Structures are given as C-alpha cells and as structure tokens.
Amino acid sequence: MSNLQANAAAGRRSSFLSKLRISKANMVMLVVIAGLIIAMAIGIKGFFDPTNLLNIVVQTSAVGVLAVGITFVLVTGGMDLSLPAVMAASAVIGGDIMIKTNNIALGCLTMLGVAAVFGVINGLAVAKAKMVPFIVTLATQVIANGLAVFYTNAESIYGLPDEFVSTLTAGIGGVQIAPIVILIIVAFIANFLLARTMFGRWVYQLGTNEETARVSGTPVVKTKFMVYIVSALMAGVAAILLTARLGSASASMGGDTMVLDVISSAVIGGVSIYGGTGSVVGAVMGALFITLLSNGMNLLEVSYYVQMVIKGSVIVALTFVDTQRKRL
C-alpha cells in the first residue's frame, strides 16, 4: 500500500467508489477492519454486546473527530500534540458555562471558542513566528491541561443539562446513533474541504514542497495558520461529543494515551508525518481500527499499563513504517 499509488489512484475514474473518493489504499483498510471485526466477534467474548458496541461507537467518534483535525496539520508537515488537552479544557469551561447559564447553545459555542483560542496560539506560533510545531503544541498541551485543572480545581463537572445529553446520545435500541452521525458529517465536510477545495489543495502543496507552493502563489502563512485552527475546532467538537456521552467533564477526560491514539489513527490511515499524503477518510478508518484494538485489549482484560506499552510501541512502529515510506 504505497501512498504514492494511493494519491494517483485518488484521481482515477471508477464509478461508485470514485464518487465517494475512496482510494485503493482505503479499500484495503476497509477490508482489514472488516476482517478485524469478524475476528474479534468470533474470538472475543463480549464483543458483540450492545454496551460494548456502544463504547466502540462513542470512542471512535471522539478519536475520529480529533484524527480528522490532526490530518490537516500532518498533511502540511506539522504536528499537534495539544488536541486532547484542548478538548478537555474546552469541555470543562464550556460545560461549566452550560450548566451555570442552562444554555446549551452558549455552552457549545464556548467549547468551540476556547478551542479556537488555542488554535490561534498554535497557528501564530508555527506559521508566523516559525517555531517548531512539536514543542509549540507540547507547550499548548501543558497550558491547556493546566487551564483545565485550574478551572475545575481538579474536580469533575457534573450535571449537564439532560436535553444536551439526550440529543447527542440519541440512539436506536441502545446503540447511540448521534455520535456516529456527527462523526460522519464532520468527516464528510472535512474530507470535502481537504480533497476537493482550493484550500485543501494548498494544504497538500505545503506538505509536498513549501518552496514550490510559495512560488506558485499559494498563501503559505495563511494556510499553515488555518490548519491549526481546524484541528483545534475539531477538539472543540470532540469536547461536545464526549461531554454529552459522559454527562460530565473533567481535566483528565482524554486520558494519557489519547494523543497517541489520535496520531496513530492518522498514520495508520495513510497520513504521513512528513506531510503531503493522506486523507480524512483514511484517518477516520484509522481511528476505527485503533478503537477496535483498544476495545479488544480491554475485553481481553489487558491491563491499562500493558496497553500503554503496546500503544507506545505502535507509535514507534508506525514512525518506522512512515520513515520507510518516505524513503521509497
């Protein structure tokens, strides 16, 4: 599954699939996932339980939304480590506002707003001040996490309005549909933006060759800035989703390993950390894959600590694969 081929294939005519712009690489991914699901359904007890499937759905939607966001940043060759922390900070502040004013819309807007502020900080630092994205977003992560802890005094925020929770967790027969729908809508819009608009083309250009892009008249600084806004907004959306599901918000919502899950999702889905390749669709499928893996490990009662080891190893392995891909 070469990314060069994937990109070439993306432009090839082939009836229905091309309408959905699903490339060959993504098809392979789909098959792998289907295989994994079948294997898990057969091999693992409790996989096909409605509660379990519910968990998978919700987890995928949160990680998926974040993976969608990080795809934009990675394609330009940047990095964003702050997403889970920004999500937590947005969730606690927005959630608190929502409870205090009993205004769902205001709460959601606050979540998006807080996230956007972090996006602006990242964007300015990387695009205008030309600082190193890895360290910049590491710093924003620390700040966002600090903000969340500070704001909540390290306690959880409970008591979100019922209407909020029920709308965003609406489902059929115990399986929550709402989060999936939101993920699909977000992914669809994002994919459209990245794959089919001028802005999206600029994003790929930046990651392929920034100099050529500059000479060709692409607004380099603006585009670089925007991708960090996009990823931060996705963190805001994820905050909305996750808060609704949990009915609460806290500074540690993301968990230690979420940042790895998000990056792994994107890289497994074909996005290279060196920039220039990958798609939103791939990232979402990568998120599904990662969530299935996590879920499987949970069901097999693999200890949290072992999962940390596994996830760390996965990132290392993926970095290796990505490095080899680049050399080809």
Add this chain to the structure above:
Amino acid sequence: MGRDLGTAALTGGKGFGKTLSNYGFYIVFVVVVVIFGCATPTFLTAFNIQQLLLSSCVSFIICTGLTFIILTGSLDMSVGSNAFVSAATAVILMKAGVPIPAALIVCILVGAGIGAVNGLMVSKLKMNSMLTTLGMMIGLRGVALLISKGRQVFFDSSIKEAGMFQVFGFLPVIVLIGIVMLIVGQVVLSKTRFGRNVIAIGCSQQAAEKMGIKVGKTMMTLFVFSGICSAIGGIAAMINVGAVQPYMGVGLEFTTVTAIVLGGTSLFGGKGSLIPGTILGILMLVIIENGLGLLGASPFIYPFVRGLIIFIAMFADSIKNR
C-alpha cells in the same frame, strides 16, 4: 536538523540589540531574584536556597545528557519515563534482596539500554527523534507502572541518607553530583574533540559528514549517555522524595526542555552550553516556581507559568537562530 549559513548571523544585532540578546537572560535572572528577594523574606534564606538546589538536582543530572542531544538538533522525550523505569528497577531489585550497589548498577544499565534503543532508531534507522522518543515515553511509563504495580515503592533509608548527606556542611550529595556532571559535561563540550563534533553536527549534519565526523556513532553515544543521565536522575529523584512514585517523571521532558531552551541552547542545534546556559535555565525555572510558591500562589498556575516561559524562550530562539 541543522542551521543554515545565514547572513542574519553576520549582521547580528547592533549595540543595544546585541547586548540585550547576549545578556538579556542574565539581566532577567538578576531582576527575578531581586523581586522575589524583596517580595518575601523567606526567599533568600539558607534553608530555602537548599530547597531550591534540591528541587533542581534531578534536572541538573538529566539536562546534562539532554543538552547534548538538543545541541545536535534532536530531542529525547523519553527522559522522564526512563528515569522512572530505571529507578523502579533498582528498588524492585533491592526489595528482592539484591545488594544496593549491584541494584544501582543495573539501574544505570537499564537507562543506558533504553538510550541505546533510542539511538539505534534515530541514528541507524533514521527515524524522527521527536515522535520515536514520544512513543518510548509512553511505552516505558507503562513498563514502569507494570513493574511497580502502580504503587509507591519504598526502599532502604540508607540510600536516602547517603544521597542527602551534606558535603561541606550544606551541599547534599545528589546536588553535588548534579553540579559536577554539568561541569564535566561543559568541559567535554568545549574542550574535547567529541564535544566539538557535537557542535559541528548541530551546525550542519551534512557539513559534519563532509569533514569526516562519524555522525551516526556520535548520536548513538549521546542517546546512551542521555539514558544514563536519566537513570541517575531517577535515583536522585527517588532519594529526594523518599519513594518511587507512580507519577514519577511525568512532565519531566517538558520542564527539562524548557530549562535548556531558556538557558540559551537553540532547538535548531549547534548553539548553547551547559554552564552557564543550562544550569541557569534550570535555576531560573526553579526560582520562579519556588518564589511563586512562597508568595502563596496556587500550584495550579505552574503549568501556565511553564508554558508561558517556554513560549517566550522559543520565540527568542526563533528570532535569534532562524
């Protein structure tokens, strides 16, 4: 990563600008000390100064190795987790009856081994050092939590006594070790061939290769050294606290990088020092937090302070060196 032959460096700063750029840090350092000294009477006491040094010693040790890595333009995010794993290994062995010196040696070997794995991936397999060591950071934390079962682990008090023994009547052993390491590191950096090679690699990896410097070997050595420093740092940390704790080393990679960049070492490589750079960077950070603590600030604001500081330091770095 390396630096270009920029003409910006040629034009440098003129007069006031240049003075500010070279000495700005020292000025701020003195100002901060003065402010805290005036603001609270307990700041400049012998006891508090000893506290400051104890708070800094783990960073002294770990930053010795990390500064070298950053000087070549790479990063090592795994230092905190490395310290944790190594320290945890040591105490587990001690609890199992292994004599203390042997356990400590194994601890350092573990740290070195982890460093070797990092070095292999970054220099031989040419993997991105940031992401690779990030993965190691999480993975190693998992390993450490596994072997310590997520609980605090105590150990023989004789180690703590030895570590805290006050040399010259006021300087705890672990602090002394940290200072000595930084001094030795600086001497190696500025007065040996190895140290000069490190700077050359940071200036330009290609040029260094052209000049016959064995880049791969050097990088490997540096990562192993950083691993060893992490292990020793882990021992110092556990002596400081009295136990190996489940959240040991969390955030350490961030505070150490902040201190190093604050001390004038450029993230782009090729420029910086352990003394006076890193040591003052560490002290500055510790002083700010200590001072704020004495003034009654809530510990919750420390992340903001750290984040703000690294942003300022990185901004200055970008301006001076990009």
Add this chain to the structure above:
Amino acid sequence: MENASLQLRNIVKQFPGVRALDDVTVCANAGQSMGLIGINGAGKSTLMNIIAGVLKQDSGEIILDGKKVEINNPRDAEAAGIAFIHQEPVVFETMTVAENMFISHLVSKEKSPFLDYAYMETEARKYLDILGSTISPKAKISSIPIGDRQIIEIARALAAGAKYLLFDEPTSSLTFKEKEKLFEVIGSLKKRGDTIIFISHFLDEVAEICETVTVLRDGRVSGSGNMADFSREDIIKFIIGESKEKEIPKRTAQVGNVVVKAEHISGEKLPHDVSFEVHSGEVLGIWGLMGSGRSETIRAMFGLDARAGGRVSLNTDGELKQVSSTKLLEKSGYVTENRHKDGLFLTQPLWKNNSAASLRQFASKALKVLNPKKEMAAADEMKERLNIKAPDMKILASQLSGGNQQKVVFSKWLQRRPDFFVLDEPTRGVDVGSKNEIHVKVAELANDGAAVLLISSEIEEILTLSDRVLVMNKGRIVAEVGKENMERQNLMALCVGEEEQ
C-alpha cells in the same frame, strides 16, 4: 606535460543518456595555476568531482607527481593532498576559526582528552599568515564575512597538507578587494609549489592568475595550453564553438507598451540598484555568468527574497501602476532556476502540477470547489501543446525526464496565461530535443504578446531568442545590447573585464 604534477588522462564518465566526459586529458603544473573554463554542462563539475573523490571515473587515470593514484572517496582525495575549495564555504557558524580549520582532525594535548587550543591557534595563525590574512584564529565564524570564510577554507586545506587545490568559482560572491586578496593568496600558494586548478567564468581573472588554461565543451577538451599563446577571441571560440542553425519562428509581433517596470531593485547582497523595463511582445534577455545576481534580482523583484530597496510596476488596465511583489507574482509566470527545488511537486501527478498556480480558474465561485475533470482536461491540452512525453497526465512528476519535467513547469505557468513571463535558465539539464521545443515556445510566447524576461548563461540561447540583452555582472547591469550589436564576442567581452573602481 610529462612532468606535470597533476595529470588526468583519458577520463571518461558516463551518466544515463549523457556522456559527461569523453576522453578528457588535463595537466596542471606545480607552482602554477591552470584555468578550467567552460559553460555549465560542459563537464567542469564532473571532472572536479572526480578529482575530489565525490565521483569515480569510468575509465582513465589520475596521476599525482608521477604516481598513479586511486581515488574512491573524498577521504582518499584528502589523503592524496587534494583539497576542494567550494563556492560556498563549508563552515560551522558557532565555532571559532581555528576549530573550523582543524575540524576534521582536531588536535589533542599529549596523553590527554583535552584539545590543544594553543597549538591549533598557533598553527592556524601560521597558515593564515602564509595567506596574508589578519583574521584572528579565536574569532567566531559568525562574525567573519564570506570573503574571509573562503580564506579559512584554504587555510584548512593547507593545514590538512594539501598540495593540489581546486578552486570552484571562488570569486562569484567576492568584493573587488576580497578578490585581490584571494589572488595574493593564490600567488603565495604558487610560491610554495602547490598546484592550483582555478574554475571560473571570468576570463579576465583566468588571464590574470593562470599560466595554463583548459577549455571544456560538451565533455571534451576543446582547447588547452599556455595562457600566453591564446588571445581572448581564441578562448571564446573554444568555449562556444561554431554557431548552429536553429529554426526559431520569426519574431513577428510588434514590440508594444511597457508591461513591467522594475526600479532600483536591491537585495541583501545582490543585486545593487537594478532597473529595467519589459515590453509586450519582446524577449528581454539577461546575460551574465554564475554569481552575477540575475536570479537574485528576480527573486527580489517577486518578493521571494528580502528586498532592500526598489519597486515594481505592472501594466494594469492600460496603465503602469506600482504594485506589491505579491501582486506581481500573481500576475506572472516564473520558471525558476531549479525545478526540483521550487518548480515542481514531484510526488504529485502531472495534472495537479499543471493547475498548481492557477487553481482559481478551476474553482467554483462560492466554495472554491475544484473541478478535477476540468483540471485533467486542461492538463491533457497542455500535454498536446507542449508535446510532453508521458503515458498520461496522471503519472507523478518524479517519473519524467528532465526535459519533460521542465515542460510541465512551463505548462503550469502557461495555464495562468500571464502577461509577464520570467524564465530562469529554462533549458538547464534538458535534452537537446526538448531544448529546441522550449525555445520555440518562448518565441511563440513573445509573438502572442507576452513580455518575456529570459535569464540564461548560455550565449546561444540568449542570442537566438532575445530582442535586447542586458548584461549583468556582480549584481549590476553593466550594459544593454540591442539587436544590431548582438554577437557572441560582444556579450562575452562585456561581462568580462568589468572591474569596480
């Protein structure tokens, strides 16, 4: 020739599709300097890379002081006493002069791991003195100007025991004073008995400093011998050979109004106060040798490099108005000097490369949604128009040959239908067939009414395509030549022998 200190005999080097060196024999003597001249692509770099150990010859021998040597890598070359002084000095910014000089073999004190700075600084002083330089060994490189950095590289070579020094276009970025100093240094080296090979485009410098000369053309030696035996015309003839007939469409368009005007453009280093106008329907050539500042002028004009002064005006709606560099770039076509660096998206398909600079044409009004079908159709059209040899426009740019890649770059800008077209070395690294096709296209562009600015180091290219030619040297325009006066000798003579008083 038999007692020459450095001999290269019957060197052959073949690259896929191109014979870079075809039975080249070159000799240089100790205590003398041999000038090596030729246009880009004539084989100079390949020959130097072989001596320096970066490349290995397919056949032929290297003989140093009568002994045959095998040079398989740069270390062998260094061990044999060969040093390559690069055009851009290889230095480490944050280290001192002495450290830079000894970096590949830093000296420690006896039985100690510590470096013997006293020794190195004394030795550095010694070699710097030989070269007549007053640079302090303790100074940091970052405080040393480029001209002096070159001296440091020479000192480094001497400290490493070099006897054969190859200078690659050493004077391109030097001021007049620095150049004089360099020549003094070379004089000192000759007195020591070292062997110098001096590669340069500046014939007057070669005449001044070299006792012997070798001219390469198309991978062969077209002339060599004592400098004193040749006149300037002889040398020029060796360099550019006889003229070849080319079928370029007659220039039919009338030269019209001024489309672009550049005034007093100055950059950080180069250029210095460059002004010119380009009219519609005209091809304005800018001729000059490497380092004369032509590309820098264009980059400063378009704002891609920092501009220290000057302004640009564009003819918008019939009136010449001052515009920002960004606006000018938006309305222009700019084929850059190095397509791999900033001309192509190598890992993207050709059709995407084609529309890369004109996405707005293919985007919907409101949401800026792109229309790949339209893009691919446009790309196919360009493929026909420019005769791009590819199975289809969906393959990646990296898979094309140099000539076809250059055509893709062309198509990208043609897609914009700009009024102003800048071409910087448009046929560099391009096969003869594609080269001709590109020349035809350039003439067509002008005939269709565009204003074309053509930068080239190739005399023939400039002569056959341009209506007028500006000659640049060291960042300034030194002459303007109209159609009547355009002959090779004139141009060569004009850019040569320009001294700053």
